[in-house]
Amino acid sequence: MGGAVMRFTRRQSLIGASAAALLGPTLARAAGAAPTLNLQSAPLAAVRLSPSIYADAQVANRAYLASLDPERFLHNFYLSAGLPAPKPVYGGWEAQGIAGHSLGHWLSAVSIEVANGNDAGLVGQLDHCLAEMARIQAAHGDGYCGGTTVERDGKVVDGKIVFEELRRGEIASTGFDLNGGWVPLYTWHKIHAGLIDAHRLARNPRALPVMLGVAGYLAGVLEGLSDEQLQQIMRTEFGGLNDSYAETYALTGEKRWLDLAKRLYHRAVLDPLVAGEDRLAGLHANTQIPKVIGLARIHELDGSAEGAEAARFFHQTVTQRHSYVIGGNSEHEHFGLPDQRAHRISEATCEACNSYNMLKLTRHLYAWQGDASLFDFYERVHLNHIMAHQRPRDGSFVYFMPLSSGARRYYSEPDNSFWCCVGTGMESHAKHMDSIYWADGQTLYVNLYIPSQLDWDAQGIALDLQTRMPDEGQARLTVRRAPRGPRRIALRIPAWSKGASLALNGKPVAVEQEKGYAVITRRWREGDTVELVMPMALTSEAVPDDPSLVAFLHGPRVLAADLGPDDQPFARAAPALLSEGGTATDLLRPAGEPGHFTVPDALGGTLAMAPFFAQYDRRTAVYFPTFTAGQWAQERGAYLAAQDHARELARRTVDRFQLGEMQPERDHRFVPGKSEVVNWNGRAARRIAAGDTVRFALARRPGAGVLQVIVFGAEAAERFSLTVDGEPVTPRPVQGEGFLPVEFALPDAGEQGRDEAEVTLTTNKDGALVYEAIMLTAD
Template identity: 60%
Template sequence: MLAGPAAALTTIATSPPDRVRRVAAVPMRHVRLKPSPFADAFAANQRYLLSLDPERLLHNFYLSAGLPAPKPVYEGWEAQGIAGHSLGHWLSACALVVANIGNTDIASRLDHALAEMARIQTAHGDGYLGGTTVERDGKQVDGKIVFEEVRRGDIRTQGFDLNGGWVPLYTWHKVHAGLLDAHALAANPRALPIAIGLAGYLAGVLEPLSDAQMQQVLRAEHGGLNDSYAETHALTGNPRWLRMAEKIRHKAVLDPLTAQVDRLEGLHANTQIPKLIGLARLHELTGNPNHATAARFFHDRVTHHHSYVIGGNSEREHFGAPDKLAKRVTEATCEACNSYNMLKLTRHLYSWEPNARWFDYYERVQLNHILAHQRPDTGQFVYFMPLSAGARRSYSTAEESFWCCVGSGMESHAKHADSIYWHDIGAGAAHTLYVNLYVPSTLDWTDRKLALDLDTQMPMEGAATLTIRRAPRVEQAIALRLPGWAQEPTIALNDRTITPTIRDGYAIVSRIWKPGDRLRVTMPMALRTEALPDDPSMVAFMQGPLVLAADLGPASQPFDGLGPALVAEGAVTGALRTATGAHRFTARSALGEPLEFKPFFAQYDRRTAVYLPTFTPSDWASAKDGYLRAQAERQSLARRTVDVAYLGEMQPERDHGFTATRSETVQLNGRSARKLRGGETLTLTLARRPGPAMLQVVYWGQDIDKRFDISIDGTPLATETRPGPRKPGFVAVDYPLRSAGEQGKAQATISFTGKQGDIDIYEVRMLTVSAGATSPPPVA
C-alpha cells in the first residue's frame, strides 16, 4: 500500500473528521449476500453464534460480582484466566449480524446478554465488569485484584501478563469494543451506558499513573484499548475519553513507527496491530498527521515486508526480520487474529484514500486466509494457517477451545457484507458508488434510491455483472475496482464494450441509470508465481486473486513423503498443466510424483504445499542429493519430536506449564526467548514416550561462557557451560535422558537454573532416540 509522507513528530493538525475520511462503507442493512462461499460462511457463523449461551460466557462475571452463576463455564481458554475475551467478540459478531440482516433470534440473545451485564455491573457499583482471574497462593481469584493493584502503582509484567493475570487489559478491550458495537451497529440502548461505566472504572485506574508507570502497564498486551476510548469519545463527545485514548500510547512500539522505522522483528504481531488501528481512529478524530503516518507506515511494512502469499503474517505469532521469510514457512504461520486486525486497519486507510490497491490486499486476505480459516460446514476455526509442505489445518471445537482466533473468527465471518460497497461522504461529495469486492449480493440503498444486483462466480470466475433495479433520476457514478491481478480488464454497458474513465484503480461510469441497465466487468485471471523475497527459488502459484496449493493427501493421514519440488526450463508456470475444473492444474514433481494444484482456501481437509522449491534442470542435477538429504533430516526431526516448547511465546508457555522465579521475555535474532540469569530458575513440562529420549535445547551460537544447570523431574541432567568457539546462527544441543519406562512417567518436568552469566533459551524439544539416529543439524 502507499505509505504517507513523513511528518514532524511535534506537528498537530486540527482538520475535522470529514476532512480525513473521504469515503465510507454503505451500511450493511442495505446489503444482502447471495449464494456463494461468503454466504455459506456467514450462515455457518450464525449457527455457531446461536449455539453459544451468553450466561456461560458470563460465568466468571457473575462470580466476580458475588452473584450466583446460572450456567457452568465453557472449557478451553474460557476456563482460564483470559475468560471474557470470547464474550466481547461474541457481542461484536452478534451486533454485526443484527446490523446486516436483523436476525431477531441473535438480537434477542444479544439483548439478554446486555441485560445480565448491566445487572452484574450494578452489583459491583463502581463500573467494573470483568471475568478474568489470576492465581494467588495457588488459588484462582477474581482478576479485579490486578486492576486495584495497578491503581495503587503496583505494576508487574513480563509481557503477556499484568501482575500475574493473563492479558487482562486485552480482555477488557474485547468487552469494551463489543459493547460499543452493540450500541453503534445493533442500536441496543442497553449497551452504551454499560460501556461508559466500564470506561470510567478503567480510566480511574489509569489516569493517576505517571507516564513511566503507564508505559510499564502498556508492556503487557492491551489490545486496542486506545481505539475503544477513541470511539467512546466519538459517540459521547466527552473529552475525558479522548485524553485516555492518547494516554494509552505504547511509545516503545509507536514512536519508531511514527518516525517510519521498522523495529518489528521479534515482536508479538497481534499485540501491535490494534495499537495502530487505535492511532488510525485518533487521526480521524483529531487530524493529527503523526497518527496517520504511523498507521500507513506500519501497514506498508507488514503487507510488503512481513507477509506471506495468502496475505497473512507472523510465524508462531511473531514478526521476523523484514523480507526474511524463507526459513519461517512452517506449520505455525499466519495467525488468524492478525489478518482480522489488518483488514480493520485497511478499512481505515482506504477511507482516507479511496485507491483500489487497498482492496487488492483486502481481497487477497479475505479469499485466501479468512475463508480458509473457517469450516463452512461446522463453523469452527483455525488458529494458525500452516503453509509448510504436508501441513494440515487444526480446527477449534464448539465448546472446548475459545482461542483468540475463535473470537476474531466470529467477527470475521459476520462481516462479509460490510466492505462490498462504499460511497463518498462529506460536504459537496460526488454521488459515487464504489464496488470494491466482487461478492454476490444485492444492494437496496433506500437513502440513495438505488437498488442493484451484483452477480458473479468470483473467485472461481473473473467476471461480474451489476444490474440496476432502481435508480434516482440524477447522474451517479459507479466505480468498479480493477484488480491489480486482472490482465487487460474490460467494461461493457448493456452488452456493449465501453471505454470508462480510469482513476485510482477504478473504472468509473457516470450516467443517469435506468432499471435494467447492466454494467459488466471482465477480469482475466492469469497464472503467475510469487517468490519469497529472500529465496527467489521458493515460489507460490496464484491465478487471479486465488492462491493455489499442491494437494498432498487427506488431513486424516500422516504425511510421510518429501515436500515436493519442481523442475522447469524457463518460466516456472510452464511446469503446470491445466486440468479439468476451475483453477486446477497438474504437474510432476522433481522426483516424478504427480501433483494436483487447487485453490488453497477450499482444501479444508487436505494436507497441502503452498511454497515449492524450484530448480532448472542443471541446478537440480547438482542440488538433488543435498535436497533429499535436507528433506530427510527434517523428516527425521519431525518423526522423533514428541513435544516442543517455544519460550517467550505466550501460548506455548501456557501449554507447557511454564513457571519462573523471575524471567524476562526477549526478542533477539528474529525469535522470542527467555533470559535466564544467575540464581533464577525456569521450569516447564514436556510430554515424552517410553524408551530412550533426548532433550534438545536451542541457544544462540554467539552465547558462550555461561553456566547453568539442567534437571529433569528434580534429578540433575547436565551442567552446561556453553564453551566456545562462537558459532553463527542458532545451535541445538542434545542431552540424553534416561528411559521413560524406568521413570514410569509420560511427562518430564525440565528445570534450568542459572549459575553464571545470562543465557537466552529459545526452544526446548523432547525427542525419541531411534536406532542409528544422529543429532539433527543446527537450527537455522
Template identity: 50%
Template sequence: MHASSPFRHRRLILQGAASLGLISGWSARASAAGAAKEAEATAASAGAVAASAPSTPTSATAVQMSDVRLLPSFYAEALQANQSYLLRLNADRFLHNYHLFAGLPVKGKIYGGWESDTIAGEGLGHYLSALSLMHAQSGLPALKPRIDYIVDELARVQRAQGDGYIGGFMRKRKDGKVVDGKEIFPEIMRGEIRSAGFDLNGCWVPLYNWHKVFAGLFDAQTYAGNAQALQVATGLAGYMAKVFDALNDEQLQQVLACEHGGINESFAELYARTNDERWLKVARRLYHHKALAPLAEGRDELANLHSNTQIPKLIGLARLYELKGQQSDADTVKFFWKTVTDHHSYVIGGNGDREYFSGPDTIAAHITEQTCEACCSYNMLKMTRHLYSWSPDAAYFDYYERTHLNHIMAHQNPRTCMFTYMTPLMSGVAREYSSEENDFWCCVLSGIESHSKHGDSIYWENRDTLFVNLYIPSLLTWRHAAATLEMTTRYPFESDIDIKVKRLAGQRYYTLALRIPAWASGHTLLVNGKPHPASKDKGYLFVRRRWRAGDTVRLTLPLELRLESAAGNDKVVALLRGPMVLAADLGAADKPFDGLAPALVGANILASFKEADKVKAVYRTVGSGRPGDMKFTPFFAQYDRRAAVYFNAYNEQEWAASEVAFRKEEARLKDLADRSIDVMHLGEMQPERDHDLQSDISYPVSYRGRMGRDARTGGYFSFRMKCAPGQMVLQASYWGEERNRDFHISIDGERVARVKLDGSHPGEFIDRDYVLPEKLTQGKSSIVVRFDPEPGHTAGPVFGARLYVQR
C-alpha cells in the same frame, strides 16, 4: 496506475520468460507489456474518455452493512454456517463469571477451553460483536433479543458491582488458587505491577479482554441500536480511568507491557460517541512507547514481536487520527501497514510464525505448521479499512481481497463452522479446527466476527461515487442514489462480473468505480452490452453516466496463472489464479503425510500447468512436479485436505545438485543413527513414558513438524537414557531463532553444560553436541538427563535428544 504495490516483495513468473521467468515486482502494471495490453483493452472497450472524466475522491465511507444482502456464493454459505453457530451458543454461559463475581445468580455453566482459563470473559465481547454484526448483515429477527439481553445483564452486573466494574477474567494467585480478577487492580494502583508479556499480576491479558467487551458494546449500539450499551461502556471506562489515573507514566508503561489489545481505540471510540474530553486524554496516555516509537520513526523492528499484540495498537492510532487529525499518528499506521504487507506477509495475506513476526523478507525460512494466526489478518483487515477511508486506492483492496479470500475464508470450515487458530502453510500439514464448546481461542472468537460481516467492505461511497471493491454476489440498497443494485458473479472462479441497476426512480447521474486488481493484465468493460467510456485512476475504472433502471455493467477480468515468490527469496514460489491462491492437494487430512515437501522443476514452470477443471479452478502439473506431478485446487477450500502452498523452484541443473546434497545428508544421518545408543523424542507421550520423563512447569511444544519440550522458570524436565561403554556424546536439538534462553544440562545431578540461545541461527534447527565426562557414564547402563532454566528464563524448547558413541 498504482505508484506502488501493497505486496512490493512479490515476484511474478510469466509464461515464456527466460529460465524460471522471474520478473521484478508482483503487479502486472509494473511491466511495460502489461501496461500496453491494458491500455489496448481499455481503448477497445471504452472508446475515448471525456475530458471531464472523474478522478478518485479523496475519502470514502463504507456503505452501511444493513444495506447489503449477500446472494448465493461460498461467502453466503460461510455466513449461514456462522449464523447457525451463533444461535447454538448460549449467552448465559459466556456471562457465567460476570454474574458470579457480581454476587448474582449464575444462569449457565461456564464454557470450556479459554473461557475456563484466566482469560475468561473475552468470549462475551466477541459474541456480542458477532451477534450485532450478523444482525446488520442478515437482518435475522432472532438476534436482536440476544443482543439486548446481554447488554441488560451487563447493566445488572454493573449495578451490583457498584463502581462501574464488569469483568469475567480470573486471577491465579501464587498459591495456585484461582479467584476474581478484580483483586489485581488495588495492587496495580499501589504500584505493584508484574507482567511477563501476557500475564498481568496473575491475570491473562485483562486489558485485551476489556477491549473486546468495549467493542461488543459499541457494536451493539452501532448495529443493533442499543443505547444502553453506551451507558455500560461509560461506566466501565470510569472504573478503568481511576486505575490509570493512579499511575505515573512509567507505571502505566509497565502495565502496557502486557498485551492490551486496542484499549487506546476503546477510549478514542468512547470519546467519539460521547464528546467527553476525559476519554480522549486517557486514549492519548495509552500509548505504548516501546512498540510504537520505532514505527513512528520509520524503523522496522518487528522481528520477534508478537504480531497480534501490536496490530490493535495501530488501529487505535488510526482512530485517534480520524478524531483529532494528528499527522504523525497517520504516518505511523501507514508505515506499519506497508512494512507488514510488503516484508512480513505470506501469499495468503496472513503474517507471523508461532504468532511472532520474523525478520523482514524472511518468509521462505518460516513456512511452518504455525503460520498465520487468524486474529492477525482479522485486525490487518480492520486497519486496511481505516487507511482506505482516508485515501481510496485500489492497492488497499488488492491486499484486502487477497487476505479475505485466501486466509479468512480458509479460517472457517463451513461444513462444521469450526475455526482454525493457525493456518498452516507447511507442506502436508492439515488444518486443526476448534470444538463446539471447549476451545474458544481468540481466533475462534475473531472468527465468529469475521464470518458475520462478509458484506461490510464490498461497497464504499463518496457522494455520487460508488466504489465496488470486492466482487461478491450481493444486493445493495444505495440510499444516496435511491437505487438498488445487484451484483452476480462466480468470480474468482470465473472472469465475468455483472452489475444491474434493479431499481432507480427516473434517471440519475452517478459514477460507478470498479476496482481493477493489480494482477490483471487487462480487462473488458461493457455497459448494456456495448463498450463505454471510462477513465482510470488509482486502480479504478470510473464509469460516469446517466443511469436508469435496467442498465447493466459487465466487467471481465482475465484470471491468468502466475507464480509469486516469497518475500526475500525468488526460489520459493506459490501459484495464484487471479486473486486466488492454488495449492497442491496432498491427500485427506485424516490420512498421514510423511513424504518430502514437493518441488517444482523446469525452465518454464508456469507453462507446465494444465487446466483440468475450469469451473472449479483445478490445474495439474505435467512434468514439473517432484517427486511427481500434482493437482492444484483453491487453497481456501481445502478444509479437510493436506496442502502444499510454497515450493522450491529449480531448473534441471539445480534439482540435480539438490539431490546430491540430499543424499549426502542422508548418509550422514545414517552414520549417526548407527552410532546412536538411545534417542529421546521429547513431547511425544509414549517415548516420554518409556524414558521415565519427570517434569514441573514444563510443556510439550510442536514446531515445523517436530515435537519438543520446554521448562519455564522454576521448573525442569528430566528423562533416563541408555548408555554404553566408550566416549558418550549427548546431542540436543534446538530451533536456531530461540533467544533469551538460558539453562543448564545435568547428568545424574552433575551439571555438564550451560546453554544460551541467542537467535543466531535463523531459519534452521541446530544440533549441539556435549561430550560427557567418562566418569559419569562408565559402568552405567543408563543415566538421567535433566534440563533446568536459569531464574527468569526458559529451558529449550528441546526438539529431541540422543546419546551416541564418539568416533
C-alpha cells in the same frame, strides 16, 4: 460499518448506579467529534449477500453464534459480582483465566448480524446478555463487569484484584501477564469493543450504559497513574484499548475518553513506526496491530498527522515485507526479520487474528485515500486466509494457517477451544458484506466482487451484483433504483487482471481508469447494466530471500498441491519442481474446473493443484522449491537427505516450547522467575538474569530422550545449567554460530514412570538468552 448515535431516556439509562452516574454528564454533551473521512462503507443493513461461498460461511457462522449461551460466557462474571452462576463455564481459553474475551467478540459478531438482518433469535440472545451484564455491573456498583481470574497462593481468585492493584500503582509483568493475570487488559478491550458494537450496530438501549460503566471503571484505574507506569503496563498485551476509548469519545463527545486513548500510546513499539523504522522482528504480531488501529482512529478524530503516517508505514511494511502469499503474517505468532521468509514456512504461519486486524486497519487507510491497491491486499487476505480459516460445513475455525508442505489445518471444538482466533472468526464470518461497497459525495465504489444486493437509501441507489468470482473473472451490475442526476460508479480493476473489458447495457465502452478503478459517469436508469470481464492469469510469487521458492496464483486465488486427506500422515519428501527457462507457471496445465491444474513433481508423478482456501480437510503444499535439470542432478541427493532428516526429526519430536510466546508458556506451565520477554536476533526469547531460575514442563515418551535448548552462538551454551526432574544433566559440546541446539541426554523415562519432564534452568553470573526447548526421543 455504519451506525447512528442513539438518544436514551432517563428510564432506559438507569441500569446500575455507577453506569447512570457516568451516563448523565456524558450524554448531556454533544455527541460530536465526527471523523473527517473521504469515503464510507455501505451500512450493514443496506447489503444482503446472494448465494455464494461467502453467504455459506455467514450461514454457518450465524448458526454457531446462535448455539452459544451468553450465561456460560458470563459464568465468571456472575461469581465476581457475588451472584450465583446459572450455567457452567465454557472450556478452552474461557476456563483459563481470560473469560470474557470470547464474549466480547460474540457481542460484536451478533451485533453485526442484527444490523445486517435483524435476526430475531439473535436479537433476543443479545438483549438477554446485556441485561445480565447490567445486573452484574449493578451488583459491583463501580462499573466493573469482568470475568478474568488469577492464581494467588495456589488458589484461583477473582481477577478484579489485579485492576485494584494497578489502581494503587502496584505493577508487575514478566511479558504475558500483568500482576499474574493473563493479559487482563486485552480481555477488557474485547468486552469494551463488543459493547460499543451492541450500541452502535445493534442499537440495543442496554448497551451504552453498561459500556460507559466499563469505560469509566478502567479509566478510574489508569488515569491516576503516571505515564511511566502506563508504559510499564503496556508491556503486556492490551488489545486495542486506545481504539475503544477513541470510539467511546466519537460516540459521546466526552473529551476524557480521547485523552485516555492518546495516553495509551506504547512508546517502545509506536515511536519507531512514527519514525518510519521497521523494528518488528521478534515482536508478537497481534499485540501490535490493534495499537496501530487505535492510532488510525485517533487520527480520524483529531487529525494527528503522526498517527496517520505511522499507520500507513506499518501497513506497507507488514504487507510488503512480513506477509506470505495468502496475505497473512507471522510465524509462531511473531514477526521475523523483514523479507526473511524462506526458513519461516511452517505449520504455525499466519495467525488468523493478525489478518482480522490487518483488514480492519486496511479499511481505515482506504477511507482516507480511496486507493484500489488497498483492496488488492484486502481481497488477497480475505479470500485466501479468512475463507480458509472457517470450515463452512460446521463453522469451526483454525488458529494458524499452515503453509509448510504436508501440513493440515486443526479446527476448534464448539465448546472447548475459544482461542483468540475463534473470537475473531466469529466476527470475520459475520461481516463478509461490510466492505463490498463504498461511497463519497460523487462516486459509488465496488471493491469486492461478492454476489450481493445493495439498497443504500442515503446514496439513492439500489443494485444487484452478480458474479461467479472467484471461479470466473466476471461481474455484472444491474441498477434497480437509480440515483437522481449524474452519478459515478467505479469498479475496482484488480491488480491480478490484465486487459479488463467493460460493457454498458451490452455495448463495449472504453475502460477509463482512475486510481485503479474503471469509472463510468452517467445519469443512471433502472435496468442499466454494467459488465466487467477480468481475465485471470497464472502467476507465481517467490519469497524475497529465495527466488527459487515459489507459490502460484490463478487470478486472486492462491493454489496449493493436494497431498492427501488430513487424517492420513504425510510421510514422503515435500514436492519440488523442475523448470528450464521461461517462468514457473509454464509448468502448470489446466485440469477440469476453473482454478484447477496439474504440475509434474520432480520426485515423480503429477501434483493436483487447486485453490488453497477450499482444501479444508486436505494436506497441502503451497510453496515449491524449483530447480533446473542441472541443479536437480547435483542437488537431488542433498534435497532428499534434508527431507529425510526433517521427517526423522519430526518423528522423534515429542514436544516443543517456544519461550517468549504467550500460549506456549501457558501450555508448558512456565514459571518465569525474574526473566523478561525480549526480541533478539529476529526471534522472541526470554532474557534470564544472572543467577535466576525458570521452570517449565515438557512431554516425554517412554525410553531415553534428548533435550535441546536453542541459544544463539556456542558461547551462550556456557551461561546456564539444567536439572530434569530434579537431577543435574550435562550438555554435549556445542560449536558454531547463529541459532544452535545445546543437547542434554536424558535417561529412560519409562523407568521413572513419567510422561512429563520438569525442567529447571538456572543461569550463571552472566545471565542467558533462551529461545526454545525441544524434547526428542533418543532414536
